[in-house]
Amino acid sequence: MTWNSPAMKERAPVATILLLLANLIVAGFTLGVEQAAYTHGLIPAAQGEAWRTQIRPILTHAFVHVDPFHLLVNMIVLAALGPVVERALGFWRLLLLFLGAAWLGGLAHWAIVRMQSSEVAALPLVGASGGIAGLVGYSFLRFFRERVPLFPRVRVPVFLVIGAWLLLEFALAVSSLRTFELASSHWAHLGGLAVGLGLAFLFGAGSAVTEDQYERRLEEAKRSGTEALLGLMKQRIQDRPEDAQALQSLVRALVEAGRSQTARETLVELAQRGKGEVPVVVLGLLVEHGWAASLPAKVRIRLADQAAISNPWLAETALTSVLEEPSSEDTADALASLVTLLADRDEAAARRYAKLLRTEHAGSFQADRIQRLYPHLCENS
Template structure:
C-alpha cells in the first residue's frame, strides 16, 4: 500500500519545515541560542512562567548541529505529507506541537525527580515533536510505503529506522561537541503523545478499514467464495460491521447458499436495520424470511423505523400476520392501523376490520376503537 497524493499541498508540513530551517539559519551551531531559546527544566530566577512557556515552544524549532536537524527534517519531509493528508493540517500541527510540548513536559518532570544533575541543562530540537509523528504514523500507517523518489517507495518502518539512527548519531554529536545531554525522555513523551492522539482520532481503525477494503478487493478478484471467506474473517473481529455483512450476503447469494445468505441478512437486521435504506429487511421480505427475526424484535423495529422507513415498518408488521396467530397478532394489526391511518385509509380500515372480527376480545382492539373511531366506523 502506498500513499502518494500530489493533489493536496501539505501546507502544515511545509510551514513546519520552513520554520525549522529558518531557525537553523540563525541558530545552527550557536550555543548562546540554546541558552536563550532552549528549554531549561531547572529553576531560573530571571525567567517567569510566560517566558518559560515561550522557550518550551521555541525549543522545538532550534537545532545546534546539522546531523540532528537533517535527521528530523528527513522524517518530516518523507512522512509528513501522508500523515497530513489523512489527519488534516490542523490535527497534523496539533500532533506535532502537542507531542513536542508533552516531550518537554516529561523531560522536565524526569529532570526534577530522576535526572537532577541535568536539570540546569537546556534542551532543544524537534525530536519530541517528530517522535509524536512517529507514534501517530506507526498506528495509522503500519502497512504503508511512502514515496521517496519517482517510482521509489520505501516502507515507513524503514524511514523510522533511519530516523532513529540519525537521532543516535545526533545525540553523540551533541555530547561530544557541546557536552549536553540528549532528551531521550522528551522523545518518549512525544512518542506516547502521538500514539495517544492517534487513538483519540481513530487512526488505527481507519487503517484497519483501509486494509480490509484492499483485502476484499483482492478476494473478489479470486471469486465469490474467496470474498465470502474474507468477509467471515473480518466478522470474527467486527461481528456487527454492516458492510461486511452485506458482502457476506452477496457472496452467499451469488453461489446459491440460501441459508448462509439469510443468516447474514438476519445478522445485518440485528446490527443495523436501517443500513442501506433497510437493505436486510427488504431482502428478507423478498425471501419470505422475516420470520427468522423474533416477533418481539419485529414489533420493536417496526415502531423504531415507522417515521424514517415506513415501508420497511409495514413489511415487519405484515410479516407477523403471516405467523401463526398469537397474542402479538393484534399488536401488529394495531401498529399497521397507526402506521397507515393517515396515508392509506383504505388499508387501515382493512386491518381494523380484521382486528375487530378476529380479535374482538383483545385489549388492544378496544383501545384502537377509542383511538381511531373513524377507521372502525
C-alpha cells in the same frame, strides 16, 4: 473548501511543507551558533519565579537546530512521515500533533531534567525531535505496514523509518549523556512519542487501521472469487453490523460478479440465524435490494418489531411487504404490528390498518388485542 476537507487531504501536504520551511529558515540563523541554543532553547535549570521565562523557549525550542546532523535527521523523518500523516489527519490535526508533541515533550524534559545534576539541567533543549516523535507515535499505530516515499521512486515501510529514527535518536541520547553536548533529550522524545500515541487513539487510528485492512481484504476477495467475498461479508456483518456502506459494497460486488442469488441466499440465512443487531442490518439490505419477500413472513414481522424504534421506515416497509402476499395468519400479525408502529407517528394510517385488521380478521387474537390496546383507533372502523 476547508483545510480538513477530503479534497484537501488529496492535495499537497501544506502543513508539512510549512513545518519544513519554518525549521530550515530558522536553521539558517542558528546552525553553528551555540548562543542561539541558550537564547531560544529550553533550559530546565530555571529556578524560583524564573519558570515564567521558560514559556517562550517552550514554544520556540522545537524550531532551533544548532547541529547540522541533528537538523538533517529530523527533516528527513519529517519529510517522510509528515505527508502521509497529513493526508490521514488533515492540515490542522497534523499541526496539533506536531506542535503538541514538541511542546509537551519539551515540558516532560523540563520537569524531569530539573531533578538531575545541575550540569545537565543547565543545557538547553533544542530541535524538532519531540514533534517528530509525535509523528512516529501516530504512524506506529496508523501506518505500521504502509510504505512512505523517502526519496524519488524509493518507498520504504514505515517500520523501517521508525526503526532507523529510534536507532539514531538512541545514539544521540547516549552521546549527549556522555559528552554533555547540546542535543535533544530522550525525555522530550518519550514525551512526544506518548503524545503521538495518545492522539492516535483520540483520532481513531485503531479503527482506521481496521478499515484499511478491510479495504485490502475486500480487493483480495474480489480477485479470489465468490467464496472469499461471501466469507468476508459474513465476518463483516458479525464484526461491524453498523457499517451499512461496507456491507452494501460487498453485496454489490457479489451482484457484479453475477452471484445475486448467492448474495440473497446468504443474507436470508444471516437474517434468520444472526444474533444481536445483525438480522436487522441484513433486513435493511434485503429491503434495499428488493429481496425482502425472500424472508419468511414471520421472520420479517419479528425483525420489523425489533427495528421499530431504531428504524421505523425499515419496519414499516418490511411489514407492508407481508400485506402484499396472500392473506394468512401472518397478515393479521403484520397489521397488528403496523398499528402499534404507527399509533403515535401516523394516526390516520394506523386507523386504516386497524380497520383492515377488524374487517378481514375479525375475532382473531390480534384484532382483539389491538381493540383492547388502541380503542380510540378502532372507533368507527
